[in-house]
Amino acid sequence: MRALRIPAPGTLHLAEVPEPVAGPGEEIYRPHLVGLCGTDLDLIDGLVDPAFVRYPLTLGHEWVGRDSAGRTVVTEGLIPCGSCVRCEEGRENLCATYAELGFTRDGAAAATLAVPRHLAHEIAAGVDPTAAVIAEPASVVYRALERAIPTPGARILIIGDGTIGLLAAALARVWEPERVDLRGLRTEQATLAEHAGVDRFLTRRAAKGYDLVVEASGSPAGVAAALAATRRGGTLALLGYLGRDVRFPLDVDALINADLTVLGSFASTSASWRSVVELINAGTLDAGWLVTHRFALTDYVAAVDALRHPHGARGKIVLELPQN
Ligand SMILES: [Zn+2]
Ligand SMILES: [Zn+2]
Known part of the structure; x- marks a missing residue:
């Protein structure tokens, strides 16, 4: 074959x-x-x-x-x-x-x-x-959101306008947030962001004060923007790989002072697959x-x-x- x-x-x-x-x-x-x-x-x-x-x-x-x-x-x-x-x-x-x-x-x-x-x-x-x-990228995203546990009414920002970012925007709705904004780099992605149901598609610096920020751009600039956009006491979920030899300097004191939760989420679980397939079969994730x-x-x-x-x-x- x-x-x-x-x-x-x-x-x-x-x-x-x-x-x-x-x-x-x-x-x-x-x-x-x-x-x-x-x-x-x-x-x-x-x-x-x-x-x-x-x-x-x-x-x-x-x-x-x-x-x-x-x-x-x-x-x-x-x-x-x-x-x-x-x-x-x-x-x-x-x-x-x-x-x-x-x-x-x-x-x-x-x-x-x-x-x-x-x-x-x-x-x-x-x-x-x-x-x-x-289904596979959606299960990866779903698992990250499950770890972050957005509370109903949360203000969510997704960083990255690739498929992971767009899926994160679409799936975040499951947790009934107040709003989901998406910060991308390419204005050409605006129509896709609209399909994903984002409230606001930004290509410049995002407003601060989000309860949950999902970093899906996989770039040091994206991580920096994500840290700046997460409110004190908020959660930053990292999904975008920077690449094997790329390092990002962490301002540890700022993280502590902001009482921040930073989490990485690796791949998917059987439970996240079941949830995603259910959403696909129900037409909720179309x-x-x-x-x-x-x-x-x-x-x-x-x-x-x-x-x-x-x-x-x-x-x-x-x-x-x-x-x-
Ligand atoms: Zn993939
Ligand atoms: Zn095992």
């Missing part, structure tokens, strides 16, 4: 590889749409922490496809052991054994892939697969609007280029695999 492979950092190509064989408890799935994100670029460029990647690998940790019975499904990307202390706490993202599709195991940018069956979530009939392909670019798998060079060099409104970029 054909698969989009990274044999080693710096190279990406379509290769002919053997079909995967299902291990115990696994099923073979047939991907339909595969989302690409900034982390895929980092994987291609070799910028992901080596503890979280194993080359060579097949790209693709965001996807929707079919199971052997023809049902539309998404599967969790993390493959937890299920028996360590963290797994038993329901924090599969902190499992003692890290394994993830598209990072340490072959991902979904291929005709088929093998995943433990218990990680699959069925997408309701009638839901457009385009609205389900964002984020098909987020998919702005579709490419055939064979056009992966153009897809990666669109990911690397955004122009115009740019949401989720997906690769489409032939269905038969």
Whole structure:
């Protein structure tokens, strides 16, 4: 079968590889749409922490496809052991054994892939697969919001106008905030921000005094803006990776004086997947609007280029695999 492979950092190509064989408890799935994100670029460029990647690998940790019975499904990307202390706490993202599709195991940018069956979530009939392909990033965002526990009536600011920021704005509504503002860099993202339901889309310095700020831009400037925008006693949730060798100087005294809660949120949990799939199946999270670019798998060079060099409104970029 054909698969989009990274044999080693710096190279990406379509290769002919053997079909995967299902291990115990696994099923073979047939991907339909595969989302690409900034982390895929980092994987291609070799910028992901080596503890979280194993080359060579097949790209693709965001996807929707079919199971052997023809049902539309998404599967969790993390493959937890299920028996360590963290797994038993329901924090599969902190499992003692890290394994993830598209990072340490072959991902979904291929005709088929093998995943433990218990990680699959069925997408309701009638839901457009385009609205389900964002399940993975949405679960990552949902888990961060769950950790931050916005109180009803909270004033929330999202920093970053990429897909994580836009999904954070859309999902924050679940917690019934007073307002959700989004601070981005590119005015071209205004229409997408509107789809995400933001109250105000800002491209310059945001007002201060937010109860919760979600940093999803993955830039030192974004982190600085996030710290400045969080009110005393507020919460700052960090979701955007700065990159392996980038450091940010912390003004510890200011953090203490501001009585600030700063949290990082890594990946997703089974619980966040269940919540997100429920929202997708109920139509509450209908984020098909987020998919702005579709490419055939064979056009992966153009897809990666669109990911690397955004122009115009740019949401989720997906690769489409032939269905038969
Ligand atoms: Zn991703
Ligand atoms: Zn575990």
